[in-house]
Amino acid sequence: MNAVIYRGTHEIGGTLIELNSGESRLLLDAGYPLFLDGNPIDDRVAKLPSEQLLGLGVLPKIEGLYLWDTPNFDGIIISHAHIDHYGLLKYVHPNIPVYLSAGTKKLIEVSQTFKICETYPINAWVFSMYETFNVGCFSVKPYLIDHSAFDAAAIEIQSAGKTVIYSGDFRGHGRKAVCLDTFIKHVIKQADVLFTEGSMVSRSDELTITENELELAVVDEIKGKRGITLVQSSSQNIDRIVSFYRVALRLGKTFVVDVYTANVLHELHALGNNILYPSYEKLKVFFPYRLTQKIFNEIGAEYAKRFSAYYIPKEQVAAQQNDIVMWARPSIKSDLERCNLTGGTFIYSMWQGYRESAYQQSFENWLTGQGFRSVFLHTSGHATVSDIRRLIDGLNPKKIVPIHTMLPDAFLGYSNKVELKEDGVAFEI
Ligand SMILES: [Zn+2]
């Protein structure tokens, strides 16, 4: 078996790993990059024609993968529903089968339905965690893993007597931390190669708190304070939504999500997942004006009407503002203006890198002007150094190849089996 990492040996995001064995070719993730030439990638880049994207390296040169090529891959495995792992599917030939979990598929569909990402056909094949399936001459077994994306998978691949383990993005401090223990316990040991992520290798572990600790920190932060609590985080980060819902319950407050976030919960709940749903106690749904117009005019009235029983009007938000924890983002600023808020706490709970844009800044400046105090309370979706070491020790692979990291060299201190690779250079497993 051979491998090529097209992107990810020296950067976070945009992961693409090819495995080939005999006549079979398999791609692990089809990620859109987070960075271009070391700088966060601009939204405008995505709109460039594909020839230019190939020239810039946003689309690595991979024969037999893209729309305009003769397809020559047996399949693509998508580890989880983050754009830096699936965003290149837009350019992939629609005949190539894409294997992914039900939750990953649903989250991508919700993003497409709500026009958060472009709509394009995906030749989707849903896999079940812990059940082996075949792609060409590869045997593939996905394992549920703890990450900020719902229903994320780590992958075990076997072919021609060789075994490869791909960690995907993972952590051991979320609400599904036990999944990392299960993975370490059951996955094949002494694999020929372990591809492991290393997003956080430059950070000290003490800076990383668990989701539970985050929940308690938020309670401490807002307990006894006057005013509404506005939270900005990802509407697809279910762990985080649950953390803030639990904060609201602990403090006897109502948790208010917008109709998009409510749809994310609804769709995952409808798959049979036992997760937070708008019918839960003290959970209400807010209908931002522009988003609601978009739902009725472009998306489908049912995506709004399904939550009419849980509707909270802005007058009620205004009247009960001291007792509300509310999901917010810059696009609902004009709705918040109509809620007559008299200050409160704004909690930013996602990666700070997203915070630099003028749009975000103008939202936060407006909040400050309204008497809001701003707090940053977040914990990463990625593994701490001790959890990476725990993975390496538990799996005892013959070779460790770091990916999804800015600092591959840091791994050299974790094991003498680490091999550093370069993007685009093939190697034997
Ligand atoms: Zn990632």
Ligand SMILES: [Zn+2]
């Ligand atoms: Zn991720």
